[in-house]
Amino acid sequence: MKFFIQIIFFLIYFSVFSQTKEKFLKWQDKPVLGIAFSPDGEKLASVGADKKIKIWDINKGELLSTLYDNVSGEVSISFSPDGKNLVSGSWDQSVKIWDINTGEVIRRFNGHEKSLRAASYSPTGKFIASAGWDKEIIIWYEPTGLELMRLQGHTQCIRAIDYSPDGKFLASGGYDLYLRIHDISNGYEVFSFKGHKYPIEALSYSPDGKFIATGGNDNIIKLWDTQTNKLAKTLNGHTDGVYSVSFSPDGKYLASGGNDFSIKIWDIQKGICIRTLTGHQLTIKSVAFSPNGKILVSASADKTIRVWDVEDLNISSTKRPIPTLSFNENDTSIFKISKHLENGLELYERDYKLKLQVKNLGFENYKVYVNKKEHFKFDGSEKKPNPPIVKDLGNGYLELTFDIYLFPDENEIQIYADKNNHAEFYVSKPFFITYSNLQNYAKISNLFFFDINPIGYTDKKMNKMFSQTNSVDIQTELSKQKGVLFKNVSYYGFPEIENLTPTTLNTKFKMLEQPISSNDVIIVSLTGIFLKNMNKQYFLLPNAGLKDFETSVYQIDSLLDVLSKKSNNLFFLLNNTGSPSDLKEYENTLPEELAKYIFVKLFDKKIQFSILSFSNTTNSISELLKQCISNQHDVNQNNAIEFKEINNYISKFVKTNYSSKGKLIPFYHFFETSSN
Known part of the structure; x- marks a missing residue:
């Protein structure tokens, strides 16, 4: 009798322990919440209560990298089908796409109103499903984060989701006790059943898509036939809640783990437990078969990841159905x-x-x-x-x-x-x-337009170097923008010759000492002769003479200094119509040199500006601006003439030099409506 008892004890010990050896164990700093195999089976990802995702070499048991976003932490992970990316559902309500090689978050999707509990790639890798405490499932387009659809029906937290192998359906379960299946192509719910007496904590499709396994806090695992939408089998054996289920690659076995600290391996056809693995000291949060079926991995709240050898089960790796979408x-x-x-x-x-x-x-x-x-x-x-x-x-x-x-x-x-x-x-x-809401601009922005367009130079010899342009009054057109683009429009014209001196010009600009906000726009239109000397740029005023012209040069730096302190929005229209010579150490400056000079001077200032320079001896800037105010020159058909469109128009006649920094409000807005 004693010998018989010893034999029985030996057989029990052999069947329970010796057939499944623990290959290795990895201790963590915090409880482990979930695990996922890479498609090639070479890597294992784990996520823990330490808010970190760790990538492991499953063969060597070595840590390869740690992914960390320095926020609330991740709770669910899933590899992309090509193994290059990993998706995580987070406590901070976001879905994150990680690049496995760099360890960086490459995309972040926001749309959930509460923390997530589950996130999964579709078999094609083009979709991501996420769900959690807000009771909704969101289907995302993975490459750009489009929110393709929201699947509704659950009335409490969604705890688990899984795509069918063909990618056409999504199963979900949670605290409302229901197993629900949605058709991903149209978002319709095709199956709904109260599957457990207590919350559903885990679910998984079989590799052939014919069954769904669910596990819950009622200590039971149920197998559902997806073709008949009926319960096929009930697996009893756990003594506490079931938190994770995983089919073997060939679909013949199911692994489960839960709050009784044990792992069970079930024969699906027979519906019986063929093996129980023990060793964990606290709740088992996740179990997963490797893609080749040779090992089983478990993760637990006891801060360990355990790797089990199940090669003796002779599990084969089978090809999954080709996704139909x-x-x-x-x-x-x-x-x-x-x-x-x-x-x-x-x-x-x-x-x-x-x-x-x-x-x-x-x-x-x-x-x-x-x-x-x-x-x-x-x-x-x-x-x-x-x-x-x-x-x-x-x-x-x-x-x-x-x-x-x-x-x-x-x-x-x-x-x-x-x-x-x-x-x-x-x-x-x-x-x-x-x-951009123009009504907001019209409430807070004023336009100041300085049009310096002399009719000529007092010095006859100097005047020969200057090509007079035909001037038209732009003031009428600009006044139409009062109450449309701007609260008020102020126009300052300078056609006179004898009165335009550095002193009078400075006096005019001092008028800007009146209250001006950073939202106001200043446009400066300069037509005439521009010079350069010792890395400085100058505008030659009309009262200049060949002998004493140095007293009538206006330094561009002075202009930039006063204007950049007055407004954050500047636009310069510069028409160089003269080509002087024999002006001592001064030289003629080219339009592109002038534009570059101003751009460099203003670039580091906290303002936005545009610069348009050219050389036109036929039309004045005012005339060009007035011609440009037409729907036919609204290139992007947005009902407005922008400064870049002014450049487009003028460049049809002469070579222009245009540069800008930041975004300026448009120059002119039409009242009628148009579309592209």
Whole structure:
């Protein structure tokens, strides 16, 4: 009898312990919350209560790198299918994409209102699903962070999510006790069932997608048949809550771990536990089979990661189903976007008709995304889809017109198209539209326009070096901008010859000592002869003579000094119409030299400015400006003439030199509405 008992004890010991050896153990500083294998099985990622993600060499047990974002910490991790990136769900409500090689966060998605509990890559790697305490699942477009859809239905925290192997469905479970399955192509819920008596803590699709395993705080594991949407098996054996489940690569086995500190390996076909692994001293938070099925890894609140040898189970690595969803981003042949949109458009009306072309490939649905969220129409308090007006251009392309409502400042825009019942998707490259509210400018900004355009020089010989231009009055046109772009418009013209001296010019500029805010705009238009001497630039005033001209040179530095102290918004229009010679040590300065000089002098100052210099002996600056104020010169069709468009117009007649720093409000705004 004694011998028989010894034999029984030996068999029990052998079956429980000797068949699964612990390969190695890694102690951590804090409890370990989750683990994930890289697709090639060479690396293991772990996330812990120390707010760090660690990347391990699974064969050597060596730490390769540590990922740390210095914020609230991560709670869930998942590798991309190519193994290059890692997604984490965070306590700070964000989804982060990490570059495994650099250890840096390369993208960060914000949209959840509360902390996350789960995040997962889709089998294609083009989607990310995230969920948590706000009871919603967000499906993100991984390359750019588009919020493609929100899946609703759960009434409490969502604890676990998993994509089907073909990428078409997403299963979720949580504290409301329900297992829910959504069709990712359209966002519809296709299955919902109260699966456990206590919260669902874990779930996983089988590799062939035929089963979903769920584990909960009722100590039970349930296997659900995805073809019949019925319960297939119930696995009993744990004595406390189940917090993690993981199928073997061939789908024959299921590993589970939980609050009874044990790991169990189940035979799926028989529905029985074939092995129990012990060693952990606290709750097991996560278990995972390696992709080749030779090892099993467990992570625990006892601050350890344990690696178990399960090679004797003869688990085979099988190929997963090919994802059925096709996603094609940044295909330039699909979408045609106008150049001014690609280059970044600035608009001054909030309602905008966005037009672009898309290849006629039989698309069934089109959407526009603004700042990564789908743009909807609002009918009272109701939110409705915003489909475009579609026009067949007859050249293989369709024209799409979306009515969109812009947000203040920068708007990131992407266009989405799908077909084959949502199974094939296309997304355009991002482009940007900046919206500035002109009513705000009109409340706080004044325009000061200094037009120095002499009719000639008093000295006859000097006057021969100067080419007089035809001047027109721009004051009338500018006055139309009062109450539109500016609160008030002040125009100062200097056509006189004898009265324009350094003293009188300084007196005029001293008028700027009246209250001027940093929001005001100063435009200085200078026409005449420009000189250089000893690395300084000068403007030759009209009362200059050949013998005593040095008393009538106005140093550009003086002008820049007084103006940069008065306003944060400056625009210089400089027309060099003279080519003097024999002026002692002074030389003629070229328009490009003058523009570069001013740019360098102002660049380090905390102001925004534009400089346009040229040499035109036919038209005055005032005349060119007046001609430019026309819808036909509104190149980007945003209902405004901007300073860069003034340059575009003048450059049609003469060579121009244009440079700028920062963003200035437009020069002129039209009242009528137009679109691109």
